[in-house]
Amino acid sequence: MPTQFPHAMPRMLTVLGLSAVLVMGNLPASTAASTPAGITTAVQVQANKKTVTKVKTTANLNMRTGAGTGHKVVLTIRKGKTLSVSATASNGWYKVGYSGKTGWVSNKYVTVVASSTPKKTVTKKPAPKNATKTVTLWVKATSTVNVRKGSSTSNAVVTKLAKGKTAKATSQAANGWYRVTVGGKTGWVSNTYVTTCSKGCEVDTGKYTSNRAGLTDRYFTRSNGADIYASVGGQRRISDIPKNSIVYRDAKWEKDAGQVSGWYFVRTQGISGWMKSSDLKRSSNAGTKNTKGYTRAQVLKQKNGQISSSMLVAIPWDTEKTLIAAPALADLTRLNTAFKKKFGKNLDIDLAYRTLDTQKYYYRDLGPFIAAKPGTSNHGWGLAIDVPETYDYSFRGKYYKWLKANAHKYNWVHRAYLEEYRANGTRNPYAEAWHFEYVGK
Ligand SMILES: [Zn+2]
Structure with missing residues (x-):
């Protein structure tokens, strides 16, 4: 069953996630493999968005000659460095200076430290004191911050947004404060103690930072x-x-x-x-065949996120032996065969099955705007896969384009409601290039 937010995991929510190469630690094979030399991608520098002026690296990070992993590495920037940003590319990468050199870094392994609003968006006359504007973004607390009844410190505290936690902001007051919902309570937080992201802030720091980062x-x-x-x-x-x-x-x-x-x-x-x-x-002994002949209909009769382990199989070519519903494997294997024929490599898998309690954990942790309602994600039946968020799998990437055009032949589909742009031409804030659903037998 499709949901508006199929992903209950922070790493799944990156805007057009683009791969950065973490020089330390283990890399998803996909990241390393998806950086063919000499690829030049059409990436435009954005002109009229809120301008990020400073970012801090959350991992050892490659600076490249262009805004994408296809570009040459200039040097490696250590984790924890604060960098001045001179431009932002349309894919989210930042142009930064470091150690006397200038180049581009992925937005996935940095957090935004400071940003400014371009002059052209400043209103001509001063806004009334109580004016608010509608925003669609998320805030992340840089320290534990009070959520207040109104947009100033004179208002009563409703609840708190803990350091590092995110909340969806729906409006911004003239003084910069954001209206947010935290644990079902709505109130205002000072903009001094939060950073903002266009999607779930958790994920803007990279898909493996809370999970595999550097671990082997x-x-x-x-x-x-x-x-x-x-x-x-x-x-x-x-x-x-x-x-x-x-x-x-x-x-x-x-x-x-x-x-x-x-x-x-x-x-x-x-x-x-x-x-x-x-x-x-130390090793997986999961089956890699639908030996019992389960069907998708049988799987869908199971409780979401609580399906029997006998219905789960490991994806054989995946080094992490990611689990998927048994009936979906044969078509996924056919899809992989075609993918491999086209690109000379296996289809990369980031995630497939997810338990109900894990979905609940994310729902509690990230809130309803970011996480799927527990029990509704098709990951809970093992009938969806996520491919990585690397460039080639992103909307402009060659793997995505091929998958979008061909996956349906193998009963795997990318849903229209996850596309980058909506029918009216506006950007879809819930766009996901990486989520594919099984619709076969
Ligand atoms: Zn997904």
Whole structure:
């Protein structure tokens, strides 16, 4: 069943996600493979949007000669560096200066530190004190900030937006404050303590930052419903992870937090938390065939996000052995064969099945504007895949264009409501190039 927001995961929500090469840590194979030399892409510098003036790197990041991963690397910028931005490309990349050189960096591995509004958007006469304008953006708290009844510090505090959390803003007051909804409560936050993003801010920092970032110590869950907890000892359960799901152990985190025998701190599909080491194993033994002959209709009769592990199979060519509903695999394999014939490489998979509790976790964590309503995503039946958010898979990329034109021949479709532009020509804020649904038998 399609939903307006099929993705309940932060990393899925990047605007036209474009790949940056994380020089440290493990890379999704797709990222490395999707950077053929010599590709020149038509990327225009934007003129009339809110101008980003400073960004900070969230990972070691390549500066390139152009705004895309097809361009040559000039140098690598260390994580945590603040950079002045001189231009923003239409694909979101920033032109920055660093160490005496100028070049372009992906917007996926930086956070916006400062921005300014171009003069032309300034109104001619001063706005009345209580004037507000409608906005469609998200704010992310740079420190825990009060949400107040009105747009000034004299108003009562309704709730708080915790540091690092995001909320959708629907209007902005003349003094810059944003009207937001946090945990069902609506109020105003000062613009001094938030940064803004055109989509879920969480994801603008890159799709693997909350999950695989730099991690290589891979495990798979041993049994169905292996639990992941907020703390060692299991006082607070975050979610369950289906059998044969990949997780990455974060030893550095464990060391900082204080290692406890029998417990690993792991990151998986945007969730991180503690798991019992006894719930983990080194390899997947998931099936790779629909041996029981399940149909899509049978899968859809299961509770979303709670389908039986016997209905899930691993995508054989995927190094992470991503799980998908068994009936969808044969057509996906046909699609992959055609893709491989065309491009000489396998179709890259970022995510397919997601459990209900994981959907709930994101819904709680990110709120209804960003996360899908739990139990409605077709990922919850393993009947959708996400390809990576790299350039070639983006709306202007060759893989996307080919998939859009051909995937339906193999019963995989990209929905019209996820397209970059709406029928009336306006940009679709919920556009997703990477989400494909299975519609076969
Ligand atoms: Zn998706």
